[in-house]
Amino acid sequence: MTCYVSHLECSVTGEKYEAGRIHTVSVSGKPLLVRYDLGRLGSEVSREDIENSTEPGFWRYSPLLPVSKSDNRVSLGEVVTPLVRLNSSAEFLGVGSGSIIVKDESRLPTGSFKARGLGLAVSMAKELGLEHLAIPTNGNAGSALAAYASRAGLSTTVLCPDNTPEINTQETMAQGGDTYLVNGLIGECGHIIADGIEEVGWFPVSTLKEPYRIEGKKTMGIELAEQMEWKLPELIFYPTGGGTGLIGMWKAFAELTELGWMDCPMPRMVAVQSDGCAPIVKAWEEGADHAEFWENAETEASGIRVPSALGDFLILRALRESGGFAIAVSD
Structure with a gap:
């Protein structure tokens, strides 16, 4: 190619x-x-x-x-996600039937559009020879990273604010990610990952940090x-x-x-x-x-x-x- x-x-x-x-x-x-x-x-x-x-x-x-x-x-079997026309909503809002469309990204692996970004990031991590990826997340980015990294044979560390929905942290752990709760917001999680780059050898796949x-x-x-x-x-x-x-x-x-x-x-x-x-x-x-x-x-x-x-x-x-x-x- x-x-x-x-x-x-x-x-x-x-x-x-x-x-x-x-x-x-x-x-x-x-x-x-x-x-x-x-x-x-x-x-x-x-x-x-x-x-x-x-x-x-x-x-x-x-x-x-x-x-x-x-x-x-x-790859985890990605699909082209469908466009769903919300005709009733369009009629209610008076904007014309078929004029409101939702792209249903829940059809992707791990249930969200995060699969696109993390699937690509993990593929490039594999290409560049990286071994341990880390991410701060409020939600489903952690599970997407863990799923793709597990498929690639890479290790993952995921840091979440302690009020992250349990369904997200449970899914991340089920996908093989080492998952930790942090008493703070996503920024504090990011600071810990920044420290881990030097101390542990993590590679950050934080938003826009790669x-x-x-x-x-x-x-x-x-x-x-x-x-x-x-x-x-x-x-x-x-x-x-x-x-x-x-x-x-x-x-x-x-x-x-x-x-x-x-x-x-x-x-x-x-x-x-x-x-x-x-x-x-x-x-x-x-x-x-x-x-x-x-x-x-x-x-x-x-x-x-x-x-x-x-x-x-x-x-x-x-x-x-x-x-x-x-x-x-x-x-």
């Missing part, structure tokens, strides 16, 4: 980093983004090649992914475009915590447009947060480039309880570039 990655790039300074090596964040502490030789890719791979692919789930988009050897792909979860999450955007015959919705509402999904989808749309595989208006991206933890919404309303730490974060939607996101500026950038917005809703 051909890998079209050209380099990695600091999301702030544009500084380039060599592909095929172990990276976390840039020297300035900002997320790294994977860049591709889209000119070469477009000359060798067509949209029809993607449509005719027999690869399972998100691996059908391998030309736009960074794994260079097929033996390093770690370059590849975004690449897995962007397959939501590619898949959505293919399902809609290379068109896109007018608006995309995305539940937002750390933001890799929203950032990844926006990256996918930009790459597809540059390839010439789409010729349609870009969707407006909408970040949806709980009003009990809405730092992105506050930053959006204030016109800020970065979000302030959200004190006393509390929401039943534990997976998006992120008081401070490393990629806050990337989320806000996507909202502004797309003409979108951020909104807080009650639990």
Whole structure:
């Protein structure tokens, strides 16, 4: 298989980093983004090649992914997740039948879209020769990491706030992850993992602390475009915590447009947060480039309880570039 990655790039300074090596964040502490030789890719791979692919789930988009050897792909039987039209909801809201669509990511292994990001991150960990991965999580990222890492033969350590739903911690342990509860929020879990990098030899797959979860999450955007015959919705509402999904989808749309595989208006991206933890919404309303730490974060939607996101500026950038917005809703 051909890998079209050209380099990695600091999301702030544009500084380039060599592909095929172990990276976390840039020297300035900002997320790294994977860049591709889209000119070469477009000359060798067509949209029809993607449509005719027999690869399972998100691996059908391998030309736009960074794994260079097929033996390093770690799969748990991913599928193309369905689009479900909420006709009754659309009628109730008076917006026209069929105009509200949900992408049902619960069909993926471990029951959530986290399988995309962690499946890709674990595959790259295998390719780069890593052995022990660690992650802080409020919810189902831990189980996705543990499941894919177990399939790959890698060790995992998962740190969760002590009020993480028990169903999430139980699933993570069942999938083989060493799981610990921390008296604090996800930030405190992240600090412990940062210490463990030097002391224990963990490799962090925390949100945006490595370059590849975004690449897995962007397959939501590619898949959505293919399902809609290379068109896109007018608006995309995305539940937002750390933001890799929203950032990844926006990256996918930009790459597809540059390839010439789409010729349609870009969707407006909408970040949806709980009003009990809405730092992105506050930053959006204030016109800020970065979000302030959200004190006393509390929401039943534990997976998006992120008081401070490393990629806050990337989320806000996507909202502004797309003409979108951020909104807080009650639990």
